[in-house]
Amino acid sequence: MKTVNALSKSLARGIRAHSDINFRTINWIIPLAVAILFLQGSLMGEVAGFSDISFPQNPFATNPAYIGLENGVEFSLEARKKLNLYDFDIGNLSLGWDNTAGNWRLGTGGNFSNTFLFGIRYTYTRNWRYENYTLGVLLRPARNLVSFGLTATPKTDSYGIGIALRPKSQLLTVFADLYTNNFKLAGSTPYKLGAQIEPIRGIKIFASYDSKKTTYIGLAAQFSHIRFSSSTDNSDYVHILQVSSKPFRSTIRGPKKFLKLNLTLPLVENPTSPFGSGKSLYDLISAIDRAKDSPEVKGIFVDMSGFGASFAQAEELRNAFLRFKEKGKRIIVYAEELGNVGYYVASVADKIIMPPSGSLTIYGLRMEVMFLKGLLDKAGVKAEFISVGKYKSAGEMFTREGMSDAAREENSAIIDELYNELISGIAQGRGLATDSVRVLVDYGIFNPVEARTAGLIDSILFLEEAQKLPGKHLKDIYKFASIRTFDEGWGNPPKIALIYATGTITSTNGSLPILGGTNVVQSSFVKMLERVEKDKDVKAAVLRVDSPGGSAIASDIILNSLLRLAKKKPLVVSMGTYAASGGYLISCTGGRIFADKSTITGSIGVISGKFALKGLYDKLGITIDTLQRGKSAGIFTTYDTLTPELKSKLEKDATYFYKIFLERVSKARSIDQDSVSSIAEGRVYTGFSAKNIGLVDSLCGLSETVEYIRTSERIPEDFEVISYPSRRDLFSFLFERVQGIMRFIHEPEKKLEGTLPFRNGEPLFIMPYIIEVK
Numbered sequence: 001m002k003t004v005n006a007l008s009k010s011l012a013r014g015i016r017a018h019s020d021i022n023f024r025t026i027n028w029i030i031p032l033a034v035a036i037l038f039l040q041g042s043l044m045g046e047v048a049g050f051s052d053i054s055f056p057q058n059p060f061a062t063n064p065a066y067i068g069l070e071n072g073v074e075f076s077l078e079a080r081k082k083l084n085l086y087d088f089d090i091g092n093l094s095l096g097w098d099n100t101a102g103n104w105r106l107g108t109g110g111n112f113s114n115t116f117l118f119g120i121r122y123t124y125t126r127n128w129r130y131e132n133y134t135l136g137v138l139l140r141p142a143r144n145l146v147s148f149g150l151t152a153t154p155k156t157d158s159y160g161i162g163i164a165l166r167p168k169s170q171l172l173t174v175f176a177d178l179y180t181n182n183f184k185l186a187g188s189t190p191y192k193l194g195a196q197i198e199p200i201r202g203i204k205i206f207a208s209y210d211s212k213k214t215t216y217i218g219l220a221a222q223f224s225h226i227r228f229s230s231s232t233d234n235s236d237y238v239h240i241l242q243v244s245s246k247p248f249r250s251t252i253r254g255p256k257k258f259l260k261l262n263l264t265l266p267l268v269e270n271p272t273s274p275f276g277s278g279k280s281l282y283d284l285i286s287a288i289d290r291a292k293d294s295p296e297v298k299g300i301f302v303d304m305s306g307f308g309a310s311f312a313q314a315e316e317l318r319n320a321f322l323r324f325k326e327k328g329k330r331i332i333v334y335a336e337e338l339g340n341v342g343y344y345v346a347s348v349a350d351k352i353i354m355p356p357s358g359s360l361t362i363y364g365l366r367m368e369v370m371f372l373k374g375l376l377d378k379a380g381v382k383a384e385f386i387s388v389g390k391y392k393s394a395g396e397m398f399t400r401e402g403m404s405d406a407a408r409e410e411n412s413a414i415i416d417e418l419y420n421e422l423i424s425g426i427a428q429g430r431g432l433a434t435d436s437v438r439v440l441v442d443y444g445i446f447n448p449v450e451a452r453t454a455g456l457i458d459s460i461l462f463l464e465e466a467q468k469l470p471g472k473h474l475k476d477i478y479k480f481a482s483i484r485t486f487d488e489g490w491g492n493p494p495k496i497a498l499i500y501a502t503g504t505i506t507s508t509n510g511s512l513p514i515l516g517g518t519n520v521v522q523s524s525f526v527k528m529l530e531r532v533e534k535d536k537d538v539k540a541a542v543l544r545v546d547s548p549g550g551s552a553i554a555s556d557i558i559l560n561s562l563l564r565l566a567k568k569k570p571l572v573v574s575m576g577t578y579a580a581s582g583g584y585l586i587s588c589t590g591g592r593i594f595a596d597k598s599t600i601t602g603s604i605g606v607i608s609g610k611f612a613l614k615g616l617y618d619k620l621g622i623t624i625d626t627l628q629r630g631k632s633a634g635i636f637t638t639y640d641t642l643t644p645e646l647k648s649k650l651e652k653d654a655t656y657f658y659k660i661f662l663e664r665v666s667k668a669r670s671i672d673q674d675s676v677s678s679i680a681e682g683r684v685y686t687g688f689s690a691k692n693i694g695l696v697d698s699l700c701g702l703s704e705t706v707e708y709i710r711t712s713e714r715i716p717e718d719f720e721v722i723s724y725p726s727r728r729d730l731f732s733f734l735f736e737r738v739q740g741i742m743r744f745i746h747e748p749e750k751k752l753e754g755t756l757p758f759r760n761g762e763p764l765f766i767m768p769y770i771i772e773v774k
Contacts (some may be wrong), residue, residue, distance in 0.1 A: 382641050
């Protein structure tokens with residue numbers, strides 16, 4: 001008994017050192033585990049005495065539907081007084097050998113979304129020249145709630161039916177299995193009843209009682225890629241060892257280590273192209289958050305050479321690093337070059353390293369706005385734009401030679417807020433006074449020696465030397481985050497749909513983005529929302545907006561579809577780099593709106609107009625002869641300028657759309673229209689200012705928004721995030737391109753049709769320009 005107590009205390013100390021579980025739980029479960037170990041001469045696993053039909057947990061169970069779990073590569077052994085059974089599984093194939101009976105067993109299985117699993121096992125007995133096969137299914141319609149099992153061995157008319165329930169998720173499982181021949185039930189029909197509890201992660205206690213009045217008790221423990229189990233009925237004992245390519249849920253962890261993160265490519269919101277790394281900003285933040293919560297990770301080595309991101313994306317990454325550090329973990333950053341945004345992120349690191357030939361440039365912010373009026377005048381092109389809203393300056397680049405007073409006021413406020421965030425972020429990260437940081441920013445460009453002297457970096461080393469600081473064999477953070485444990489759950493995990501609205505909002509497909517990037521095409525986006533609405537596994541949705549707006553009509557139609565979705569599923573909004581004008585309108589779903597401090601949003605206003613090319617045609621010697629019926633027939637022509645009467649018609653149309661915009665915002669934000677009107681006027685705000693005036697609810701990033709909807713809707717932690725649109729495979733990507741080329745070749749009259757995002761005179765909910773901080 002002294003030996004049992006000593007071993008239990010030693011094991012308890014080991015678990016305490018590698019986990020965060022409750023110590024009182026350890027104090028009673030560890031002695032029990034060790035006692036069973038000594039009583040049986042071995043330990044662990046799901047074995048004799050447990051469910052064979054409704055809750056199979058190893059390949060030796062009667063129900064071959066276990067093979068349908070497809071849990072990677074698995075090797076299993078069963079022993080009583082000697083090794084009896086062997087089994088090797090790879091994917092959906094299983095090969096086994098019964099040493100006692102001389103049986104060869106070959107099985108296969110599959111599943112439909114983990115709710116319906118099936119399998120078949122063929123058995124050939126060499127000693128008796130006998131062969132047989134068993135069919136099995138598992139039906140698990142709800143996540144970790146109920147599991148129905150059915151087996152059939154037609155040759156012997158043997159059948160089994162069972163049900164297992166999980167009242168408390170995986171903490172408690174109870175089951176009942178029934179065995180019958182030729183579907184005949186009688187008082188002596190064999191049955192088995194049992195239960196399993198998992199008081200701490202990876203340690204399980206199970207027991208069963210059957211029609212032979214035999215009581216089994218057992219213990220199972222899981223350590224990394226090994227699961228070992230033992231059970232007894234006081235006259236016999238059975239042990240099973242399973243080794244899997246997928247790690248099992250476990251309490252005891254491996255040694256702490258550093259992870260490696262390469263940030264040498266620009267961050268992408270949602271990569272849909274089959275080319276490139278395919279990692280989104282959400283993937284990156286999620287990987288950091290998972291490393292933060294893992295007791296196996298003590299730090300991250302980050303290579304930021306070539307880093308590129310918007311200010312809002314950098315803010316989210318920086319906050320993820322801060323959360324990581326709050327757990328007492330370290331961050332080491334190496335970079336060959338760092339600019340404003342890169343250093344804003346790197347400043348939170350415990351150590352910043354640059355090579356001798358590196359460069360640090362933190363030179364502040366400068367806004368340059370291009371105006372094309374002089375060029376258009378020389379070309380003979382007349383830009384005619386109508387704006388509704390004092391600050392709605394999107395058309396000014398074509399109609400003015402410099403900023404209007406309203407635009408200068410608006411832009412000054414934005415650049416002030418972004419600059420203050422840059423200064424305060426660097427000061428906080430490096431432990432410097434803000435006034436000192438302002439002086440350093442005014443200096444601007446630093447070589448590594450100057451940067452180290454100024455306290456902006458810590459060491460000057462080449463990459464090979466820097467990587468030695470955290471130790472050898474750094475594991476990639478994405479590979480670490482992608483490791484999935486052996487699937488012990490039932491049914492499909494709940495899903496949260498992450499819906500990306502990225503780019504210019506347009507009515508037609510194939511349009512060129514007016515401000516760069518991609519398009520949010522009305523028709524395809526609405527169809528995508530319908531798919532989300534119909535997916536029963538999607539329990540909630542997050543709309544990620546990174547759009548400067550676009551077509552007023554397309555924006556309003558998309559909003560209507562989002563409102564329809566919000567009636568069926570909980571929906572919240574996360575604003576990225578931009579959620580302005582039409583991008584803000586589609587955010588007005590009535591749910592909570594989350595934004596970064598440096599998000600560019602607002603711009604509640606309308607512009608409309610066109611270009612008149614008569615002067616250009618005259619210079620080129622082009623003449624146009626016209627016939628017209630109807631006084632307004634020439635309103636959208638690219639030839640003539642607008643008459644006062646036609647201009648008033650466009651103004652009336654734009655005012656109508658502006659009123660719609662105000663109504664949508666007022667209803668969604670529960671603000672009266674007069675108040676909305678006072679903060680609208682086309683003015684652009686940062687996320688920080690938008691929160692102060694009620695256009696945004698909270699300041700946080702995408703990952704925090706997903707966590708908010710998960711907790712508020714009580715979605716289990718084993719949820720999945722499904723991105724819409726999903727990443728396209730190579731075939732569909734190339735097929736779309738070929739389709740576009742063939743259409744261009746065979747429909748020459750439509751070569752230019754639809755290539756521009758908007759038509760002449762179309763009312764637009766779009767922000768004035770893209771603000772890019774480098």
